[in-house]
Amino acid sequence: MDRRSWRRAVFAHRASTLAGWLGWLVASVAALLAGDVLPTPGLLASRNPPVSSSDPNIVVGSSSLVLSKTTGWPDQRQQDARSSFPARWRGAGTWVSGELRVDDRGLLWSPSPPWRGVGAKEFLLAWSEVTGVEIVDGRPEACVIRVQTGGEVWFALHAPDLGPAITGRRAAA
Numbered sequence: 001m002d003r004r005s006w007r008r009a010v011f012a013h014r015a016s017t018l019a020g021w022l023g024w025l026v027a028s029v030a031a032l033l034a035g036d037v038l039p040t041p042g043l044l045a046s047r048n049p050p051v052s053s054s055d056p057n058i059v060v061g062s063s064s065l066v067l068s069k070t071t072g073w074p075d076q077r078q079q080d081a082r083s084s085f086p087a088r089w090r091g092a093g094t095w096v097s098g099e100l101r102v103d104d105r106g107l108l109w110s111p112s113p114p115w116r117g118v119g120a121k122e123f124l125l126a127w128s129e130v131t132g133v134e135i136v137d138g139r140p141e142a143c144v145i146r147v148q149t150g151g152e153v154w155f156a157l158h159a160p161d162l163g164p165a166i167t168g169r170r171a172a173a
Contacts, residue, residue: 006142009066009092009154016093059102061159064095064140065109065120072151080119081111087118095156096120102165106130107145109155125153133170135163 067075067082068091078096081087087094098111098120106127111120125145132146141157143166157163 006136006138009069010138010140012068012091012093013095014093016090020090059161059165061100061157061162062097063100063109063158063162064097064156065111066154066156067094067096068092069154070152072147072149074123074125074147074151074153077121077123080121081115084118100155100157100162102162102169104169107166127170130170133166135167
């Protein structure tokens with residue numbers, strides 16, 4: 001992965017988020033003019049609260065799965081989320097918010113409750129399956145994990161300690 005492809009993914013995500021908020025704003029104004037109840041932003045406002053672990057061997061943090069870039073069996077596991085209305089509407093900018101847990105076994109990614117409701121599923125990447133890890137600096141930081149079956153998992157890391165934890169555990173495995 002190069003910095004350019006990560007910038008494109010970030011741009012697509014930000015553009016689709018902006019379009020979603022503008023759509024919500026238009027719907028809110030229309031609802032107010034019609035005297036209806038205001039719509040709620042739903043998935044557009046889903047953010048995970050800060051998470052932590054009391055175990056020093058486990059690093060937990062907020063991250064997003066970049067659906068448009070993920071391939072292989074992790075992508076096949078997310079087919080229900082990919083075919084959901086929010087993901088189809090956002091297109092290439094679809095990032096599924098969730099929580100990434102890094103420990104000695106591997107990486108466990110769990111989707112946030114709104115995305116779980118539209119079909120996103122958690123998955124475990126054991127260190128024995130991981131063939132490569134690439135971290136690209138930026139805001140947010142990007143992490144691409146290559147698996148033995150040829151797939152790639154792209155994460156946007158929102159917690160600053162996840163990148164070093166992933167590379168450190170990968171080196172130790």
